[in-house]
Amino acid sequence: MIDKTKLLGFKKDGYNPVIRPKTLELMLKILDMHKPKQVLEIGTYIGYSCSEILQNCPTCNVVTVEKDKNLAICATENLKNMGFSGRFSVWNMDAFDALEKLQAEKQKFDFIFLDGAKGQYLKYLPILKVLLNVGGVLMADDIMFHGYVEQDGTVKHKHRTIVTNLRKFLQEIKEDKDFQTQIFDFEDGVSVCIKKS
Numbered sequence: 067m068i069d070k071t072k073l074l075g076f077k078k079d080g081y082n083p084v085i086r087p088k089t090l091e092l093m094l095k096i097l098d099m100h101k102p103k104q105v106l107e108i109g110t111y112i113g114y115s116c117s118e119i120l121q122n123c124p125t126c127n128v129v130t131v132e133k134d135k136n137l138a139i140c141a142t143e144n145l146k147n148m149g150f151s152g153r154f155s156v157w158n159m160d161a162f163d164a165l166e167k168l169q170a171e172k173q174k175f176d177f178i179f180l181d182g183a184k185g186q187y188l189k190y191l192p193i194l195k196v197l198l199n200v201g202g203v204l205m206a207d208d209i210m211f212h213g214y215v216e217q218d219g220t221v222k223h224k225h226r227t228i229v230t231n232l233r234k235f236l237q238e239i240k241e242d243k244d245f246q247t248q249i250f251d252f253e254d255g256v257s258v259c260i261k262k263s
């Protein structure tokens with residue numbers, strides 16, 4: 067396990083939106099079972115989950131996308147310091163633009179970790195499906211969005227679009243016959259889809 071508190075950019079006294087322990091445990095189990103070669107991550111932050119992927123999946127390469135320039139620089143530095151040079155590339159750009167570029171380049175992935183803007187998961191889904199190899203896994207974090215997604219009643223205005231989009235995202239992945247989908251309700255909620263066909 068990587069000590070995230072030692073990473074550049076880790077806020078010792080503040081909130082760090084990095085993968086939570088049970089979600090990480092699940093991710094590591096999936097990586098161990100599927101042994102992906104090509105990995106895509108949407109939402110790099112300071113490179114913590116990416117470093118766990120690279121460490122636990124020693125034969126994989128990772129493309130990780132981060133729109134914030136300072137975070138992309140920080141993550142690159144962290145990943146280099148951990149000796150992962152040559153196995154990762156941090157794309158400092160908006161995730162949707164990155165997905166379109168990957169699709170145009172006909173790139174394919176065996177494991178995709180979706181952990182960027184929650185309100186955009188729905189928009190990303192059709193391209194993510196194209197990018198995923200048959201047998202590949204799409205894992206999306208924070209799908210319950212602090213519990214709002216499952217809550218009855220009116221959702222606060224500022225969360226309404228995100229919650230509506232996440233509900234539609236969940237409905238689509240559950241109904242998609244090409245996916246075998248499982249939802250985990252621990253931490254902030256995780257969905258795991260295996261592309262069957």
Ligand SMILES: C[S@@+](CC[C@H](N)C(=O)[O-])C[C@H]1O[C@@H](n2cnc3c(N)ncnc32)[C@H](O)[C@@H]1O
Binds near residue numbers: 083114186
């Ligand atoms: C939850 S954090 C990622 C945490 C990281 N996966 C980890 O566990 O260590 C989400 C990241 O997505 C980035 N992000 C948000 N919207 C984005 C977008 N439209 N395109 C690319 N990155 C985005 C944020 O700047 C933030 O760093």
